[in-house]
Amino acid sequence: MRSRRIIRGCDGAVEIDETGGSVTKVYLHPDPETAIRNARREVAYTTRFREVLHGVEGVACPRIIGQDLSAPPRVVMDLCPGENLSAYLQRIDRADPGVAQIAGRIRLGLELYTRVFGEPYYDFCFNNMLFDPHSGTLTLLDFVVPAGSEDTGPATPLEASLGWLIGCACYELLRPVYLFSSRSAHLVLMRSVVAGFEGRIDAARVNTRARAALTVMGSGGGRLRRSYYKTIGLLISGSYLYRLRRARAF
Numbered sequence: 001m002r003s004r005r006i007i008r009g010c011d012g013a014v015e016i017d018e019t020g021g022s023v024t025k026v027y028l029h030p031d032p033e034t035a036i037r038n039a040r041r042e043v044a045y046t047t048r049f050r051e052v053l054h055g056v057e058g059v060a061c062p063r064i065i066g067q068d069l070s071a072p073p074r075v076v077m078d079l080c081p082g083e084n085l086s087a088y089l090q091r092i093d094r095a096d097p098g099v100a101q102i103a104g105r106i107r108l109g110l111e112l113y114t115r116v117f118g119e120p121y122y123d124f125c126f127n128n129m130l131f132d133p134h135s136g137t138l139t140l141l142d143f144v145v146p147a148g149s150e151d152t153g154p155a156t157p158l159e160a161s162l163g164w165l166i167g168c169a170c171y172e173l174l175r176p177v178y179l180f181s182s183r184s185a186h187l188v189l190m191r192s193v194v195a196g197f198e199g200r201i202d203a204a205r206v207n208t209r210a211r212a213a214l215t216v217m218g219s220g221g222g223r224l225r226r227s228y229y230k231t232i233g234l235l236i237s238g239s240y241l242y243r244l245r246r247a248r249a250f
């Protein structure tokens, strides 16, 4: 029997076929032109980035197997090893010595990405990374530009990517499952990733981008959810950002 599962995202669905070792991403943006543009971009960026990562130890990107641009467009790629990094961080202890290695690999991946494309890794977040604890490999995924990630103030590609990463991680930490957890390795990892770019990024611009990302993410859904992010969410995420800055992470 084949083992398949479907992960639903904002503008699409991802079908994971464990037996066949493949992943099919379907682009369901309501505007068909945008859906095709997203699928094309995913193929072009994934293919190029994979070439760049050839021979780079510990950082990877999926191999594209096929594409079909008829509606709805879909892209098929290899199933990469590892666990979604967000889920992995939820399981491990904040003092886990592996966090430093993961941070180094994330920094290397971002460094190469921004250098080769000359633009932000727009959806740079722990959810778009897989980590395989057996090999130590970090896989980077999802090169579509998410709604609201552009034009939110001046920033270099590095600053914009890091701002989005911080905004997404803060957003994630606001979920009830994390709120009273002192174990979460998210903050430690985030601090370590950003600290590695010290001297090359402007803290105020990263901070502005992080807040803009949080606003985008907290603005969907019902009234209760929106008001949670506007009030308690802003308060708590403000304390995360403060802790990051006090730790001289950026």
Ligand SMILES: Nc1ncnc2c1ncn2[C@@H]1O[C@H](COP(=O)(O)OP(=O)(O)O)[C@@H](O)[C@H]1O
Pocket: 007, 008, 009, 010, 011, 012, 013, 014, 023, 025, 062, 077, 078, 079, 080, 081, 084, 127, 128, 129, 130, 141, 142, 144
């Ligand atoms: N090639 C792949 N190998 C393994 N898991 C994958 C692969 N592509 C996607 N995934 C999993 O599916 C999730 C959603 O895929 P993603 O490309 O990020 O789509 P979305 O645009 O919906 O966020 C990822 O967070 C990851 O956990």
Ligand SMILES: [Mg+2]
Pocket: 009, 123, 127, 128, 142
């Ligand atoms: Mg994604």
